């Protein structure tokens with residue numbers, strides 16, 4: 001992706017230099033600057049998120065979410081929208097007494113993620129025997145009510161077009177056992193989720209033992225400035241016990 005934007009910038013710049021028509025030259029110059037900006041932003045995002053990058057933000061988030069999960073002996077955890085398996089594998093690593101299932105849609109928009117990649121990563125992390133991965137849809141999970149001792153998710157639901165993302169949260173919490181733990185990290189801004197404080201209150205009214213929204217864009221996982229330039233303002237953890 002970085003190389004595509006860099007190549008696009010180079011082509012637009014070259015055309016700017018070659019073409020001699022005034023208005024077209026200005027248009028191409030604007031395009032070159034826009035593409036150069038996107039290239040720089042993509043490089044910075046890579047450096048911040050990649051496990052090979054300097055900032056290691058992904059690792060910090062994944063480990064920070066996984067920390068909330070302590071499975072009982074033989075307990076089961078579900079990770080919704082598992083992507084490359086990073087969070088599912090981190091939970092499995094921290095909980096040698098339990099197993100973890102990861103589900104994902106693995107659609108075209110995240111073409112580098114796949115079931116095979118999850119399985120390969122689980123093998124590399126030494127948790128292949130206690131993890132399994134399957135295609136699934138967060139909007140309608142293929143599990144009966146109360147199947148899991150814990151549920152996790154990281155940066156998934158804000159991607160899903162929906163008029164009411166709180167419904168997606170309830171679908172995830174449906175498959176959690178009474179007394180089970182949840183740790184769901186996402187951009188819980190008003191624009192994406194509506195009033196999350198009311199949602200937390202609703203969970204308590206429904207009989208949940210504990211429900212809390214913990215901001216992570218205040219320095220916990222990222223600084224407010226990082227959150228702003230990365231478009232992650234409103235990031236928070238929805239954690240608690242059913």
Ligand SMILES: C[S@@+](CC[C@H](N)C(=O)[O-])C[C@H]1O[C@@H](n2cnc3c(N)ncnc32)[C@H](O)[C@@H]1O
Pocket residue numbers: 080081082083084085086087103104105106107110113136137138139153154155156159160
């Ligand atoms: C930003 S990635 C996060 C991946 C992973 N949770 C992580 O932390 O690395 C979003 C993931 O959500 C998945 N996804 C999007 N819509 C989904 C849906 N309706 N059901 C299941 N997974 C979905 C995508 O395929 C992608 O893997």
